[in-house]
Amino acid sequence: MKDRVEKVIDRIRPAVQMDGGDIELIGVENGWVKLRLVGSCAGCPSSMMTLKMGIERAIRAEVPEISGVEAVPS
Secondary structure (H helix, E strand, C coil), rough: HHHHHHHHHEEEEEEEEHCCEEEEEEECCCEEEEEEEEEEECCCCCHCCCCHHHHHHHHHHHHCCCCCCCCCCC
């Protein structure tokens, strides 16, 4: 499951990097994906919307057994 999540993140990463940010996969535990948003994404007011509406939606579309995505602080 972690490999499948990583593939989705790798597809999303270039769009996030264009805005000066990046995504670090911390792990997948009990159906939850733990991510760290870094660069300009850390502290961005829109980061939670990006996380839930963009990243989580993309991951759950490809890996439906995922319960959700949560941000891990830096």
